[in-house]
Amino acid sequence: MIEKGLYKPEKPKPLGPPDWRFLISGSIVAGIGSALVVSTFVFGIGKATGIPRLILLFIGIALLVIYFVAKKKAILSKS
DSSP, X not given: OTXXXXXXXXXXXXXXXXXXHHHHHHHHHHHHHHHHHHHHHHHOOOGGGHHHHHHHHHHHHHHHHHXXXXXXXXXXXXX
């Protein structure tokens, strides 16, 4: 098929705008994580479990960064 010119590879689909679920889930997880971190340092609640709270906070921040970077790339690719 390639020799006869009949084979045409599929073009990759262009990436669309970032999914709004990244923004919502990132905001929720970052909010929960930051609230738990603040409660640890301000009120002294659960000092032994500080690491999972920081993990939640940084997962939320990572989701927000993914959303905003993908949004910026989508805007730049349109121009």
